[in-house]
Amino acid sequence: MTAIGTLRVSDLQATPRRKRRNSIVRGVFFVMALLSVVISALIIVSLIGEAWTFVSQVEVATLWTDQWNPRQNSFDLRTIMVGSLIVTIVAMAVAIPVGFGAAIYLSEYARPRVRRVLKPILEILAGIPSVVLGFFALSFISPDLVQRLFSDANLLNMLAAGIGVGILVIPLVASVSEDAMRSVPQTLREGAYAMGARKIAVSTKVVVPAAISGLVAAFILAVSRAIGETMVVLIAAGTGGSARFTSNPLDPGITMTAAMATQARGTDAVRGADLAFPSLFFVGLLLFAITLGLNLIAGRVVKRVRQVY
Amino acid sequence: MVTIGAVAGGTARDVVRAQLTGRRRDVRGVMFKVALQLSLLTALLILVVLLVTSLVEGWPVLSGRLGEFLTSRTSTQPGDAGISQALKGSFWIGVCVVVIAFPIGIGSAIYLEEYAHKSRLTNLIDLTIRNLAGVPSIVFGILGFAVFVKTLDGFTGGKTLLAGGITVAVLVLPIVIITAAEALRAVPTGIREAGFGVGATRWEVIRSHVLPYAAPGILTGTVLALARALGEAAPLLLVGAVLGRLGSDPGWFDAGQLQEQFIAMPTIIADWAGLPQQEFKGELTAAAIVVMLVVVLLANTAAILLRNRYEKKRHGL
Amino acid sequence: MSDVSARTEPVQINPPDSEVADIEVLPEQMVFRVEGLNVYYGDFRAVRDVTIDVRQREITAFIGPSGCGKTTVLRCFNRMNDLVEIARVEGTISYHGVDLYEPAVDPVEVRRRIGMVFQKPNPFPKSIYENVSFGPKVAGMKDNMDDMVERALTRAALWDEVKDRLKSSAMGLSGGQQQRLCIARTIAVEPEVVLMDEPCSALDPIATARIEDLMQELKNDYTIIIVTHNMQQAARVSDRTAFFTAEVNPESDTRTGILVEFDRTETMFSNPADERTENYVTGRFG
Numbered sequence: 001m002t003a004i005g006t007l008r009v010s011d012l013q014a015t016p017r018r019k020r021r022n023s024i025v026r027g028v029f030f031v032m033a034l035l036s037v038v039i040s041a042l043i044i045v046s047l048i049g050e051a052w053t054f055v056s057q058v059e060v061a062t063l064w065t066d067q068w069n070p071r072q073n074s075f076d077l078r079t080i081m082v083g084s085l086i087v088t089i090v091a092m093a094v095a096i097p098v099g100f101g102a103a104i105y106l107s108e109y110a111r112p113r114v115r116r117v118l119k120p121i122l123e124i125l126a127g128i129p130s131v132v133l134g135f136f137a138l139s140f141i142s143p144d145l146v147q148r149l150f151s152d153a154n155l156l157n158m159l160a161a162g163i164g165v166g167i168l169v170i171p172l173v174a175s176v177s178e179d180a181m182r183s184v185p186q187t188l189r190e191g192a193y194a195m196g197a198r199k200i201a202v203s204t205k206v207v208v209p210a211a212i213s214g215l216v217a218a219f220i221l222a223v224s225r226a227i228g229e230t231m232v233v234l235i236a237a238g239t240g241g242s243a244r245f246t247s248n249p250l251d252p253g254i255t256m257t258a259a260m261a262t263q264a265r266g267t268d269a270v271r272g273a274d275l276a277f278p279s280l281f282f283v284g285l286l287l288f289a290i291t292l293g294l295n296l297i298a299g300r301v302v303k304r305v306r307q308v309y
Numbered sequence: 310m311v312t313i314g315a316v317a318g319g320t321a322r323d324v325v326r327a328q329l330t331g332r333r334r335d336v337r338g339v340m341f342k343v344a345l346q347l348s349l350l351t352a353l354l355i356l357v358v359l360l361v362t363s364l365v366e367g368w369p370v371l372s373g374r375l376g377e378f379l380t381s382r383t384s385t386q387p388g389d390a391g392i393s394q395a396l397k398g399s400f401w402i403g404v405c406v407v408v409i410a411f412p413i414g415i416g417s418a419i420y421l422e423e424y425a426h427k428s429r430l431t432n433l434i435d436l437t438i439r440n441l442a443g444v445p446s447i448v449f450g451i452l453g454f455a456v457f458v459k460t461l462d463g464f465t466g467g468k469t470l471l472a473g474g475i476t477v478a479v480l481v482l483p484i485v486i487i488t489a490a491e492a493l494r495a496v497p498t499g500i501r502e503a504g505f506g507v508g509a510t511r512w513e514v515i516r517s518h519v520l521p522y523a524a525p526g527i528l529t530g531t532v533l534a535l536a537r538a539l540g541e542a543a544p545l546l547l548v549g550a551v552l553g554r555l556g557s558d559p560g561w562f563d564a565g566q567l568q569e570q571f572i573a574m575p576t577i578i579a580d581w582a583g584l585p586q587q588e589f590k591g592e593l594t595a596a597a598i599v600v601m602l603v604v605v606l607l608a609n610t611a612a613i614l615l616r617n618r619y620e621k622k623r624h625g626l
Numbered sequence: 627m628s629d630v631s632a633r634t635e636p637v638q639i640n641p642p643d644s645e646v647a648d649i650e651v652l653p654e655q656m657v658f659r660v661e662g663l664n665v666y667y668g669d670f671r672a673v674r675d676v677t678i679d680v681r682q683r684e685i686t687a688f689i690g691p692s693g694c695g696k697t698t699v700l701r702c703f704n705r706m707n708d709l710v711e712i713a714r715v716e717g718t719i720s721y722h723g724v725d726l727y728e729p730a731v732d733p734v735e736v737r738r739r740i741g742m743v744f745q746k747p748n749p750f751p752k753s754i755y756e757n758v759s760f761g762p763k764v765a766g767m768k769d770n771m772d773d774m775v776e777r778a779l780t781r782a783a784l785w786d787e788v789k790d791r792l793k794s795s796a797m798g799l800s801g802g803q804q805q806r807l808c809i810a811r812t813i814a815v816e817p818e819v820v821l822m823d824e825p826c827s828a829l830d831p832i833a834t835a836r837i838e839d840l841m842q843e844l845k846n847d848y849t850i851i852i853v854t855h856n857m858q859q860a861a862r863v864s865d866r867t868a869f870f871t872a873e874v875n876p877e878s879d880t881r882t883g884i885l886v887e888f889d890r891t892e893t894m895f896s897n898p899a900d901e902r903t904e905n906y907v908t909g910r911f912g
Contacts, residue, residue, distance in 0.1 A: 022510040029420035032413045036438045036486065039479055043448065046455035101348025109342060112711065118349065120613045125356045127533070127609035129540025131578045132359065132598050138582060139591065140362055170352050187748040191808065194704060195761035195815055196738030200338045205760070210751055221443070228445025230543035231575075235582045257447050261546055284451045288444060295443040299436075322723030328739075329721075330730040 047288060050281035058275055068254055069242035070263060070276035079245040080283065083158065083253040084227055087237070090162025090249060091169055091226040096219065098166075099173025106174070107181040108203045119178070126171035134235030137164030142236060146250070153250040161237035162249065165229050169222045176221060180214020181207055213301050220298040224291045230257040238262075256287050363602065367595030378596060383554050383572070387588035390581075392597050394555050398470060398573035399539055399601075401566065405474025406481060406538045411531055414485025418527075421486075422493040423515055442483040449480040450547030458548055468549025470571035476544050481534040488530025492523040525619040532612035536605045542575035550576040574601045655682045657819060657849050658703065662717035665698050665707065672698050673883045676717070678868055680819075685841060685850045687860035687891070690870035690906070695883020696853045697823050699870075702726075703851065704740040704821055705733040738765055740819040741812035746828045747804035749796035749811075754779075754788050757796050757807055761815040774814060781847075782810035783840050802833025809840065813848065820844065822852040826859065838863050857907055860891065867894040869903045 058075065068079040102122065106115050142160035147153050184207050192202045208215065233255045243254040254262075263280040364371075370378055381391020417438075425431045453476030457465050465472040496519050504514035520527075542550075551570050559566040572580075574597065581594040658680040665673040673695035680686050688696040698707070705726060707713040719726045726736055749757050758775045767774070775792070779785040784806040788799070796807055805825060812820060822841075826834040841850060841863055854860050860867050868888040872881035887900045898904045 018510050018513070022512045025512045026420070026424050029416045029424060032416035033420040033425070033434055035413060036417060036441060036483065037434055039452075039482070040437045040441060042456055043444070043452045046452055047448075050455075098348045098351050101345045102352050105342075105345035105349050109345060116617075118353070120610075120617065121353060121356070123613050124606060124609050125352065127536055127540075127605055128356075128359065129542070129575055129601065129605060131540070131542050131575045131582070132363070132602065135578065135582045135594055135598060136359055136362065139366065139595075140358075167355055170355075174352065185748075187744060187746065188750060190706065190709065190742075191744065191748040191750070192760070193709060194706060194737055194742035194744075195764070195812065196734050196736075197761070197764045198335060198338050198734055200335075200341045201764045204341075205764070206750060224443055228443075228447070230445070230447045231579060234543075235579060238583060257445060257543070260447050260451070261543060281451065281455075284448050288448050291443055291445055291448075292440055295440055299439065325722040326724045329724055329726075329732060329735045330728070 043288065047281050047285040050278040051285040054275055054278035054282040057278075067242060067244040068259060070259075070279045071242065073275065074242075075275070075279055076245055079243055080254055080256045080259045082245065082247055083233075083237075083243070084255040084257070086158050086247065086249050086253065087162040087165055087229075087233055087255055088223060088226045090159055091166035091229075092219075092223065094163055094166025095169040095173050095222055095226075099170045099218075099222070100177055100215070102170075102174045103177035103181060104203055104208070107178050108199065108207060122171050122174055126175070128168070130168055130229060130231040131235070133164045133168050134161075134232040136167075137161055137232055137236035150250050154252050156237055156252040157250050158233075158237045158253040159249040161233045161235075161253075164232040164236055165226050168229065168232065169225055172225060173218050173222045176218035177211075177215050180211040180218065183214070184210045217298045217302045220294050220301065224294040224298070227255075227294075228257060228287065228291050230261050233258045234261050256283050259283055260287070360602070363595045363598045365595075367592050367597075367599050370592050370596035371599060379600070382558055383577070385554060387586055387593060390589070390593055392574065392577060392600065394558060395572050395574045395577040395597070396600075397559070397561055397566065398473075398550075398571045399575075400561070401470050401564075401571075402474045402477055402545075402573055403535060403539060405471070406478045406535055409475060409478035410482045410485050410534065410538075414482050414531075414534075415489045415527060417486045418489035418493055419515060419520075422490050423511065423519065438483045438486050442487060445543075446480055446541050447543040447547065449476060450544035452476065452479070453544055453548040466568035468570060469568050471567040473545045473548045473550065473571060473573070474567070476548050477538045477541055480541060480544055481538045484534045484537065485531055488533065489523075489527045492526025492530060493519065495526060496522045525615060529612045529616040529619075532608055532615075536608040536612070539608075540575055540601070540605055542573075542579045545573055545576050546579070552576070552580045656680070657682050657722065659720045660702075660717070661720075663699065663702060663719060664716040665695070665702060666714040666716070667710070668712040670878075670880055671882050674873070676885045678885060678888050680849065680851060681866070682849050683845060683847075684865040685845055685852060685863055687864035687867045688851070688853045688870060689855075689857050689860045689867055690883075690886075691872065692855065693881055693883075694870040694872035696870050698883065700821050700823055700851060700853050701742075703819070704737050704742055706737075706742065708733055738815050739817050740821060741815065741817040742821045742823065743805070743808050743812055743825050745824040747801060747808050749799070749804050749807050751795065751797055753793045754796050754799070754807060755792040758811045758814050761811055765815050767815070778810040778814035779807075781813055781844070782806045783836065783843075784810055800833070802829050802836060805829060805833070805837060806840065809837075809844075813844070817848065819849045819851070822850060824853055824855060827855060834859075857895075861895050864891050867891045869894065869898075869900075869906060871902055871906070 062073055062075045063077050065074045065076045066079075067074050068076050106119060106122075110118065137160045138156070141163050142153075142155055142157060145163070146157060146160045147155065150159075153159070188206060188210060189202055192206045197205070234257075237253050237255075238258065243252065246253055260280050260283050263276060378391045379396065380393050381389055382394055384390045421431060421434065453472060457472040457475050458468050461472075465475070500518050500522060501514055504518045505511075509517070549570070551572050555570065555572050557566065557569045559569070578594055578597050578601065581589045581597065584590050656679055658678075660676055660678045660680075663673065663676040664671060676699055688700065690696055701707045702715055702719055703726070707715060715727055721736075721740070724731065750760065752760075755775055758778050759771050762768075762771065762774055776785060776789075779788065784803060787803060788807075796804065799807060805828075809820075809825075826837055829837070838859065841852070844850060852860075852864065866889065869886045870883050871886050872883050874881055887894065887898055887903045889899070894903060895907050898907065
């Protein structure tokens, strides 16, 4: 036993072995964390190189034609962007009412026991892969729903694809909205009830306005997800690698994502002066920028919610 | 509005009773509630319809030749076509995700939550991860193609299963990090302080106290990420998943196949759904979907139930 | 309005004035009669056998240590306990002779006549104007909203301070102002009764004093029931006081609230009948 007064600094330090192990472990984890930044940089770098090739070599005239057909040097951006727009609008028209409605019900009306059962089911719905929804859109939504309502619709059409994307996005809208509404303090609701308001007034005039930032964030995230969706469109609205410009949802169409996917299937065959391959990267960069912008806005909006209370 | 004058007791009571009970029927309120219930029902019904449609459509294959279906290779003949190669492909992609994304994701989360001080670098990393989680999967496909197929083709062998596996692992990495970080954040500081109080180093505290406590939450997150990874098709298409017949057919645990061309469950579904023959785009696709859904939905359900059970236990403490 | 300095003196204990007998109370002056009220949360009995009367245009105070059911009882008067799934009310609370918990009674109509101000000010994150106009709007009182808002804010002694910024956010007001805003919006629907659940406990002494003065003015038009932790406040402000305490249930180690004594405030503080009351008001416990 050490006598009092003969304490040395080294008695108060961890053994070198333990210290070293702690440092090594810390270093390893640090490198891992840095990896995410590396990946982001890689994405941008890998996109920019070929995208620049496209931008520098493309003839501006080819960007405004009547079709998107890279093999034939026709890069009408309108076609793919309008395609994305139509699919996204249809998707939102499906997802927002159903998603918000389900969220308000779960947050304000459902009994706790009911909510405990239904919310997990909704989360499971979120796990359905997009290829499944693509198949569902092609083999069910299109023939049995769209073509029944609009007899002149093609089997492959953007409306069915849009509905499929909408279904895909419902759980996201419901989940984020419900969280936003649940976080409204109960005392706000009580204040409204105490003045003789009915549940519909409390839900729509007090809770929803108080949760509005979260709801807007949910909307933006859903739009971002819908724009970035590939497989549903590829399967259900597919036109192969090219499409004429159209703003009719009943026609087949091509979105930015589908353009990229179909382009990749034959990339080995074409090279050289052909700009088909680099166009893939250009569209990818565009898509990355759009979704990044939307996600940043959504993040900023959510931050503002925290400040209100 | 309220006029209770000084009248004899009986009449006042009647006036009040009339006011308190004579409500007009709250039509709008009822209609609103019904509309909300319909929305919820629609969402749930879609799930049911989806499952039933797939099951019904794929029934001939599932009931007739399930065994063959699971063990046959791709073929131009619908009667001979099967998903064995796709199952193997998905299996090995799952392995890649587990080997690559789980350790790196959990390690990153541990660093960000346990070691890092608030600095501009950590804020950047945090922001980057959140944004990556929102990037469309096909953009990861481009990354996969440009980096893992082209640049690193000495390592991966080009358009191979390995390239696909790494790409998908990178895709779900942000999700693993975010869910693991949340699980770690939920660990009460008291546990850490108790560990430090007896003179443990940070790693020892993490290893012996924090990680075990956060394990259920981390597990849930990783299972959800894996289920997501198994359903992704777009990036695999860009990395070179084969459409149509696939030649190679190695054994299940032959790791050599990582350096060969590949298919996976989601890509074979995407492929078959676009074929002209009715058997392919109908019953075979549906049957493949049912098989994939069984795995994916089971994994999701297990993860969510696990999380709910552990949350309940925690709050009961 | 009495000046603030009077409040720093200790509570005056006056000898009971035996010459002033209680006037025979006519049935119509009784706003609430509570008989045998029991409140359960699931199987747990939170409040046991409360019997009490509340008279028109008086301030009735519920006092007692924390956890003895005062707020639970208060919330029975406007059926706010309906919002809690597992809450169950037994016994009767009659409002002008009508049992509030009769099946045919609509809680929404109850709450339009019996308003509530909460412990922590809870204005909506909207403008001052919108806060006050919310109640009348949902009640369907559409005419002349501007006048209504002005009247309510004036009655709540807030008009002068906010009349130039009605459209600005209510969250920008101070704590005391927010609470007066909550009072304004409660009286905007012109209730008969105002329930107050520890309305000053989150406020500083000056804001508290203003609200106590306000209560004395409001008494002329409204019947007020106030729950308060602060017995000096009850002594200052109320006409009648009810003292609650908690019984400990030995087997389940829970506490059930009971009403110990209910009388005119002077009596409760100078000459209470029950020893427990005397111990509480003289500060010997609680």
